[in-house]
Amino acid sequence: MLNDPSLSVTQTCGDCPIRHRAVCARCETDELEQLDQIKYYRKYEAGQTVVWSGDRMEFVGSVVSGIATLTQTMEDGRTQMVGLLLPSDFVGRPGRGNAAYDVVATTDLVMCCFRKQPFEDLMNKTPHIAHRLLEMTLDELDAAREWMLVLGRKTAREKIASLLSIIARRDASLHLRSAEGQLVFDLPLTREAMADYLGLTLETVSRQISALRKDGVIHLEGKRHVTVPDMERLLEEAGDDADGGMLA
Amino acid sequence: MLNDPSLSVTQTCGDCPIRHRAVCARCETDELEQLDQIKYYRKYEAGQTVVWSGDRMEFVGSVVSGIATLTQTMEDGRTQMVGLLLPSDFVGRPGRGNAAYDVVATTDLVMCCFRKQPFEDLMNKTPHIAHRLLEMTLDELDAAREWMLVLGRKTAREKIASLLSIIARRDASLHLRSAEGQLVFDLPLTREAMADYLGLTLETVSRQISALRKDGVIHLEGKRHVTVPDMERLLEEAGDDADGGMLA
DNA sequence: GACCCGCTTTGACCCAGATCAAGAATGGCA
DNA sequence: TGCCATTCTTGATCTGGGTCAAAGCGGGTC
Numbered sequence: 381m382l383n384d385p386s387l388s389v390t391q392t393c394g395d396c397p398i399r400h401r402a403v404c405a406r407c408e409t410d411e412l413e414q415l416d417q418i419k420y421y422r423k424y425e426a427g428q429t430v431v432w433s434g435d436r437m438e439f440v441g442s443v444v445s446g447i448a449t450l451t452q453t454m455e456d457g458r459t460q461m462v463g464l465l466l467p468s469d470f471v472g473r474p475g476r477g478n479a480a481y482d483v484v485a486t487t488d489l490v491m492c493c494f495r496k497q498p499f500e501d502l503m504n505k506t507p508h509i510a511h512r513l514l515e516m517t518l519d520e521l522d523a524a525r526e527w528m529l530v531l532g533r534k535t536a537r538e539k540i541a542s543l544l545s546i547i548a549r550r551d552a553s554l555h556l557r558s559a560e561g562q563l564v565f566d567l568p569l570t571r572e573a574m575a576d577y578l579g580l581t582l583e584t585v586s587r588q589i590s591a592l593r594k595d596g597v598i599h600l601e602g603k604r605h606v607t608v609p610d611m612e613r614l615l616e617e618a619g620d621d622a623d624g625g626m627l628a
Numbered sequence: 629m630l631n632d633p634s635l636s637v638t639q640t641c642g643d644c645p646i647r648h649r650a651v652c653a654r655c656e657t658d659e660l661e662q663l664d665q666i667k668y669y670r671k672y673e674a675g676q677t678v679v680w681s682g683d684r685m686e687f688v689g690s691v692v693s694g695i696a697t698l699t700q701t702m703e704d705g706r707t708q709m710v711g712l713l714l715p716s717d718f719v720g721r722p723g724r725g726n727a728a729y730d731v732v733a734t735t736d737l738v739m740c741c742f743r744k745q746p747f748e749d750l751m752n753k754t755p756h757i758a759h760r761l762l763e764m765t766l767d768e769l770d771a772a773r774e775w776m777l778v779l780g781r782k783t784a785r786e787k788i789a790s791l792l793s794i795i796a797r798r799d800a801s802l803h804l805r806s807a808e809g810q811l812v813f814d815l816p817l818t819r820e821a822m823a824d825y826l827g828l829t830l831e832t833v834s835r836q837i838s839a840l841r842k843d844g845v846i847h848l849e850g851k852r853h854v855t856v857p858d859m860e861r862l863l864e865e866a867g868d869d870a871d872g873g874m875l876a
Numbered sequence: 877g878a879c880c881c882g883c884t885t886t887g888a889c890c891c892a893g894a895t896c897a898a899g900a901a902t903g904g905c906a
Numbered sequence: 907t908g909c910c911a912t913t914c915t916t917g918a919t920c921t922g923g924g925t926c927a928a929a930g931c932g933g934g935t936c
Binding site: 459517518520521526528619 | 706707708759762763768772776780827867
């Protein structure tokens with residue numbers, strides 16, 4: 381199940397590759413050891429479902445590498461993505477037994493998990509873990525509300541630009557691989573997944589991406605490899621304040 | 629400022645009219661006394677702005693009576709409502725200095741507030757207040773994600789039915805004034821506010837409400853007074869599972 | 877190297893909801 | 907009792923994005 385040598389279970393939580401946003405960011409040594417005892421890694425292949433909506437969820441955890449999505453589906457098949465989980469994002473909710481959404485691995489995925497009951501016990505003993513979770517949940521709430529503006533009021537072109545901005549920003553903060561102000565990244569989503577996130581059809585997504593390419597806002601190599609020559613321009617296209625911007 | 633005799637500041641937090649969802653639901657007597665010491669009431673008139681997005685927010689609190697809304701606005705004036713605050717809902721976020729959204733009193737509004745710093749101090753000493761807040765924030769996050777499905781994938785008619793369902797449900801849980809299975813309530817929002825919540829125009833809202841009335845899904849007296857003869861039917865129109873339904 | 881399969885692009889057409897434009901209720905106030 | 911300002915309804919028309927349909931990729935694999 382776990383064959384990546386960089387992810388030895390002997391590493392302490394403090395060494396965790398995602399510790400910069402992790403729940404344990406402020407823990408003492410002994411608390412870190414307790415966290416390490418209930419920690420384990422899980423791997424999923426691209427396309428695998430991590431949990432189905434309504435199923436019992438026996439763990440919480442963070443994404444270490446890869447991308448997962450949270451999705452809601454209506455009886456007639458219409459689907460809406462309600463969350464995009466990138467490395468360092470938290471999954472699952474203490475105090476809740478069942479998943480509220482489908483969680484799907486969009487790419488190959490590694491998660492750092494904590495068994496639910498022991499994690500909750502630890503949370504009850506160490507207040508700053510609860511605080512950290514509250515902070516993270518408030519961040520997610522802000523991101524969700526920001527996305528409500530995208531879904532409710534933005535045009536298709538603005539929606540695409542908004543999504544690209546978020547991915548570019550998150551990607552940049554992870555890899556810092558920008559050359560002379562340019563941002564370069566690979567789209568981790570199919571056109572259909574982007575459509576489900578944006579409340580559009582995949583055809584409209586494709587057309588708008590083509591339009592942004594024609595207008596020089598982005599440059600494409602193949603279908604997935606994106607270069608953003610001017611981030612300011614992209615933010616303008618997204619309809620955001622150039623300075624402030626998305627809080628995702 | 630405070631002339632309603634039913635809201636004497638001498639009442640304890642345990643007597644708070646909104647205590648059923650309040651942060652203090654599990655507090656001990658001495659903690660309740662501490663909460664009472666930093667508690668006060670605020671009144672706003674319909675139309676007044678409680679805080680502007682970006683402004684310093686020096687309190688947190690709950691809605692006691694009336695309705696408030698959370699709103700985001702783009703530079704060109706497009707607005708999206710991102711939260712509807714009904715009695716018992718919590719406002720503000722511990723650990724955050726500035727408001728992220730405009731908070732507006734839609735009707736006359738009474739709030740039960742706690743000064744922010746003392747509240748945070750108390751929260752740091754009493755873990756179950758932090759837990760309660762985490763629970764409430766997770767509920768809000770679920771509601772926001774549910775709303776993303778409404779905004780991204782539902783038709784205008786379904787959107788209206790969804791909004792009416794939520795208001796009917798919340799109203800019913802407050803007043804329990806249903807006669808022989810019917811639900812009766814007053815719409816607390818203008819057509820324009822509904823449009824801002826649903827990502828529609830006010831004309832479309834008006835037309836769809838008329839359509840639902842013609843089809844017998846709802847009955848209207850005047851512009852605001854609504855009767856729902858069959859809640860199941862309304863939920864069907866909203867595109868929800870008849871049994872499960874919105875978790876707002 | 878030919879074939880296949882999932883993903884993507886592009887075109888032609890259509891329709892739900894936006895926009896523009898009158899009016900009609902409602903209700904507060906003199 | 908009538909006036910005025912909101913708020914709401916309804917009609918006519920327009921359009922952005924959906925729907926349906928048909929090619930174009932790559933990139934595995936036999």
